[in-house]
Amino acid sequence: MKRTLIEVFLAIALIGASVFGWTNWKQNGAAGPQITELKAAAEEAAKTAKTSEDAVKAAQEEMAALREEMAPLESKVQQLEAVKAALANGATLADLEAAYKKDKNLSAERQVGLGALRMLTKGANDPATLESFRKALQISDFGNRKNTICAAQIGLAAAGEKVTIMSECLPKGAKDDKGEKSEGKDAKADDKHAKADDKKGGKHAAPHWGYEGEMGPEKWGKEFPTCAKGKSQSPLDIRGPFVKGRIVVTADYKEGALRMLNNGHTIQVNVNPGSKLRVDGIAYDLLQFHFHRPSEEKIDGKPLAMVVHFVHKNAEGKLAVLGVLLKEGNENPGIKTLWTNMPKAEGPEVEVGGVKFNPGNLLPKEFDFYSYEGSLTTPPCTEGVRFFILKTPVNVAKEQVAEFPFKLNARPVQAQNGREIVTN
Ligand SMILES: [Zn+2]
Numbered sequence: 530m531k532r533t534l535i536e537v538f539l540a541i542a543l544i545g546a547s548v549f550g551w552t553n554w555k556q557n558g559a560a561g562p563q564i565t566e567l568k569a570a571a572e573e574a575a576k577t578a579k580t581s582e583d584a585v586k587a588a589q590e591e592m593a594a595l596r597e598e599m600a601p602l603e604s605k606v607q608q609l610e611a612v613k614a615a616l617a618n619g620a621t622l623a624d625l626e627a628a629y630k631k632d633k634n635l636s637a638e639r640q641v642g643l644g645a646l647r648m649l650t651k652g653a654n655d656p657a658t659l660e661s662f663r664k665a666l667q668i669s670d671f672g673n674r675k676n677t678i679c680a681a682q683i684g685l686a687a688a689g690e691k692v693t694i695m696s697e698c699l700p701k702g703a704k705d706d707k708g709e710k711s712e713g714k715d716a717k718a719d720d721k722h723a724k725a726d727d728k729k730g731g732k733h734a735a736p737h738w739g740y741e742g743e744m745g746p747e748k749w750g751k752e753f754p755t756c757a758k759g760k761s762q763s764p765l766d767i768r769g770p771f772v773k774g775r776i777v778v779t780a781d782y783k784e785g786a787l788r789m790l791n792n793g794h795t796i797q798v799n800v801n802p803g804s805k806l807r808v809d810g811i812a813y814d815l816l817q818f819h820f821h822r823p824s825e826e827k828i829d830g831k832p833l834a835m836v837v838h839f840v841h842k843n844a845e846g847k848l849a850v851l852g853v854l855l856k857e858g859n860e861n862p863g864i865k866t867l868w869t870n871m872p873k874a875e876g877p878e879v880e881v882g883g884v885k886f887n888p889g890n891l892l893p894k895e896f897d898f899y900s901y902e903g904s905l906t907t908p909p910c911t912e913g914v915r916f917f918i919l920k921t922p923v924n925v926a927k928e929q930v931a932e933f934p935f936k937l938n939a940r941p942v943q944a945q946n947g948r949e950i951v952t953n
Contacts, residue, residue, distance in 0.1 A: 613649050622650040640665035641680045653688035662688070675792070678737075738908045739794075740937050749908050756910035762943035763850075763903030763916060764825035767950060774951035776900060778917055780839075780851065781805045782815060782889035789871055790878040794907060795819040795938055796871050799878060804888060806841045806851055808915070813841035813849045818888055822930065824854050825906050825939040826918050832939070833922055834930045837891055838906075848905075848914040853891055858924035863890035868932050893921040900951045906940045920952075 616622065625646060629635055635643070644661030651658060665681040679698030686692050737752060738744050750757020782804040789798050797819040804815035817840050824836035835855040842848055855861070863886075870881040897920040904912040 616646065616650045619650050622646045635664070637665045637677045637681070641677050641684065644681065644684045648684060648688065659685065659688055659690065662690075740939070746940050749910065753908040753910055755904070755912065756908055759904055759910055759912050760944075760946045761902050761904060761912050761948055762910060763906045763914065764827070764940060764942050765901060765903065765916075765945055765948075765950070766827040766830055766942040767899050767918060768829050769950075771899065771952040772949045774900065774953055776951065776953055777807075777809055778851075778896060778898060778900075778953070779807045780889065780892060780896075781807065782887060782892070784885050784887035787866075787870060787881040787884045787886040788878050789867070789881060791872040791875050791934065793875040795821065795935060796867070796933070798867065798886070798888070800888060806839070806849060808849060808917075811843055813843045813847075815888060816840050816842055818891070820933060820935075821906075821939045822933050822935055822937065823939055824852075825942075826852055826854065827942050828854070834925055834927075835933065836939075839888065848911075850903075850914055850916050852916060852918040853893065854919065854922035855925040855930075856922040857927050857930065860926040861891075861924055861929060864925055864929050866890075868929060871934075873934055891923065893919060893923050895919070895921040897921065898953055900953075901948050903948075 625643065629639060629643065632639075640661045644658055644665060647655055647658040647661055662681045662684040665677060666685070675698075679695065682692050682694045682698055686694055738749050740746065746756075756762070785801040785803065787798065788801075789796065791797075797817050799817045800815045802814060806813040806815060818837055819840075820835055820837055822835045823832040824834070825838075826832070826836060833854040834857045837853045837855065839851040839853070840848065841851070855864075866884065866886060870884055872879055898917045899920065900915065900917045902912075903914050903916045904910050905914060
């Protein structure tokens, strides 16, 4: 700053000198060349001063931006200190450990909770701390416990362990925001897009499973044994002979807020309570629905363009999946609404403001179905899931299929192992 001021003064002095010189030159032509030289020097100095001034201004702006960014961090540090102080005497941890002692098989969530508490009470290097996080990671299945997996990975990393933290665990847009503040130029915007594309391609993420190559369905069993050893796995190639049954299935879906997420494996719509599937009078609550491309189920050996799986749970915890096949044809208005609002890149759930959606819009009028006892079609491939695949497909436009961000997210068909396929 001081230097800049000196340079500005120097510039003014030189300009003054040159003006004086120029007046003088009018009276005395002999001083001409010297004056020109002085003028050039003055201009040069003025330019330098301007550049330095700009640099100082930019530095000041950067400092202000940094200070702004630091403010919330400072309060976070304070909060953390408060939590640490509250747990300092270890009584809370001892209490929790005593309460959990009876339970031999702690859930992943409890393991993570213990890990966090141990880290804050005993420190990151305590073997018990590491053990809790490791255990949580071992027993978490990716499908519905991403948050727990993230917590365990971040916990281990904080304890100095070498672990790969999945990209989906990192705070969203943390880096992007910074880039925008300091420069906000096109180059940064391109960088951002590149990052989003990377994520979609999964190159930088470390997913537990996928649909191709090293993470593909043939390898799921390594980490999720039921996927390989289960005897009633889904999906199936649906072909006769069928067993005639008398099950009555009706769907009573309600319009609600549109909550969507791209979980890196599919586009999923989470459904508010109130929508139900009734199987012989037993109510199953619709939890979510999601898409596969092509359809996971094959009909007489052939897949359709896509399938929607509506996932339900009854009061006893039993799962039921209603599958609606999508065949190439006219545009599907329901899917148009969904695709317009879907998150293209992987991330947490977003609630689409001002848009209501009724899942019933994706159902055909006819409710004839094939039904069989199967499993989740994604890890951990848990069995005991009742499937109802509607015989009547609904339309989806070729362009709409192409717009779906996952080119292939269908598990291959599994061995039937003597299971009956019932039709109504
Ligand atoms: Zn599915």
